[in-house]
Amino acid sequence: MTQLILSRRAERIGLAPNAAAKARAQALAASGRSIIELTAGEPDFDTPASIKQAAIDALAAGDTKYTPPAGTADLRAAIRDKLARENGLDYAAERIIVGSGGKHVIYNAFAATLREGDEVIVPAPYWQSFPAMVSINDGTPVTVASRPEDGYKLTPARLDAAITPRTRWLILNTPSNPSGAVYGTGELAALADVLRRHPHVWVLLDEIYEHIRFDGGAREHFLRIAPDLAGRTLIVNGASKPYAMTGWRIGYGAGPVELIRAMTVVQSQSTSSPSSIGQAALAAALRGDQAFVASSVAAYRERRDLLLDAFAKIDGVRCVPPQGAFFAFVDVSALIGATTPAGETIASDIDLVAYLLFEHGLAVVDGTSFGTPDHIRFSMVASNATLAEGVARLAAGVAALRRAQREAA
Ligand SMILES: Cc1ncc(COP(=O)(O)O)c(C=O)c1O
Structure with a gap:
């Protein structure tokens, strides 16, 4: 061989x-x-019937072709509405990209921006794919440890100490996999203060578990707390966790137009576009009943x-x-x-x-x-x-x- x-x-x-x-x-x-298997990272519920029906309808309507590389206009409009309605944020369609899962959106962001030796701050405990996706795209993951006493959250002092001239991104995942930590308004404001002192650092805000919170009350979005950081923040979210759609492989990102454009080029030369049917399904999910x-x-x-x-x-x-x-x-x-x-x-x-x-x-x-x-x-x-x-x-x-x-x- x-x-x-x-x-x-x-x-x-x-x-x-x-x-x-x-x-x-x-x-x-x-x-x-006999094995009790508690390793999974995906909802054990089925995708709601109304979302499946939207996919069936899309198929029946011949929605079976390549879509624009950044996603369909319809889905991007639905994402725009979601960001406005739920997060109080205004993102025009040109600042939104749809990918084959939130993971793919993150991958595209690193593929589009990292050069050899660039550092990405990954607060620990972290989702293992963060450092792996940095490494495969020539970057260097810089892990920052946390303590149970801090609720496993990144503190401003630890963030400040980890930033170097080579730092390109900070990954912020809230709610967090694996710790379940959720950053509060004051904590986000304090991290934003540090970031203001380091204008070269971008923020990859992974909100894939946004809806899965146990504290009930509404939460102020990071970019409502620190709107001045919107020009260097990529929001990542997706269909997998809120709608039990892990196998559909649809996620999205919202960020500055130059970044979205660069990610779109990467996507256009790799997967061309995400699945047309999955996009129709997520549009229906975002617009539908959230029960x-x-x-x-x-x-x-x-x-x-x-x-x-x-x-x-x-x-x-x-x-x-x-x-x-x-x-x-x-x-x-x-x-x-x-x-x-x-x-x-x-x-x-x-x-x-x-x-x-x-x-x-x-x-x-x-x-x-x-x-x-x-x-x-x-x-x-x-x-x-x-x-x-x-x-x-x-x-x-x-x-x-x-x-x-x-x-x-
Ligand atoms: C923290 C985190 N971000 C992103 C993802 C990506 O999810 P998907 O690619 O299915 O949208 C996952 C999935 O496990 C995750 O745990």
């Missing part, structure tokens, strides 16, 4: 850890083991509370209550160094994840892959019964560990 030589960019990245964790769990399940969003958020909130109640009863785990998204990020530092019944040492969160999977049939994702060791991530996209069984397995797994400190106590 002729040797396959990989590009330098392909060499820099690996398979998303979530996908790897899921594949490992599925392989075990296929071998007959599905409210009911799914109510379900996530119930699941979050179920998990938090259960975690509170397990000695050795701590969880800052997630304010949004559908994950619980659990601090397991008290378990590092413990010994399993087989006499093996849990030296890291990665060891803990393997122990929980192989010995207790619970699949979760290690915090190390989110840039934050000593944690594990629970996904909440499963039924109450599955989640209850998952935390029961966690409790059993933790109870079976021998811990020096606990025994001394």
Whole structure:
């Protein structure tokens, strides 16, 4: 066989850890083991029927051709209305681009702007695709750690310290995957103050979990708090999370016209345009009844509370209550160094994840892959019964560990 030589960019990245964790769990399940699988990052609900119908109607109407590279005029008008209605922002169609998922929009932004060695600040814990997409596009991810005491949020001082003349972007993901952190008005204002002192830094504002929040009240948009930063901010959002449309692959970005133009060129030479049918579906979703969003958020909130109640009863785990998204990020530092019944040492969160999977049939994702060791991530996209069984397995797994400190106590 002729040797396959990989590009330098392909060499820099690996398979998303979530996908790897899921594949490992599925392989075990296929071998007959009972596995509670809490690694997923997509809603477990089906796409609402009215949205599916809009796609069927689009097909029937012959909406089956290439669209303009930045997306259809109709969808961009619907996005414009959404940004005005929900966020109080005014974005003309030429400042909006539709991509094949929010992920693709982020990818296009980096592909269009990064040069070798450019730095992108990635606050940890982070969605693993952020640093990977920076790296594949020749940039250098600069990770900034956070503390549970700060709710896993980036502080102004840490942001300031991370900025260099090579910094091109700051990624701000609120609500955050994996921590569920949601930045408040004061916190965003304080970060904006730092950014004003560094006019060369752009902001990639990932709001893909915008609607999945548990604090109820309305939130002021970052660009209403700091409208002067609109000229260097890219908003990213999409269909996947609010409308349970992960497989449709439709997301969008809104930003300064020069950036959107550059991203459109990149897109026109790669995917040409996003799917015509998916675009028709998202337009219908944005214009339609939003009851599905409210009911799914109510379900996530119930699941979050179920998990938090259960975690509170397990000695050795701590969880800052997630304010949004559908994950619980659990601090397991008290378990590092413990010994399993087989006499093996849990030296890291990665060891803990393997122990929980192989010995207790619970699949979760290690915090190390989110840039934050000593944690594990629970996904909440499963039924109450599955989640209850998952935390029961966690409790059993933790109870079976021998811990020096606990025994001394
Ligand atoms: C933080 C974050 N941003 C963006 C995305 C991208 O979602 P999609 O490409 O399905 O729109 C995800 C998906 O997991 C995510 O967790």
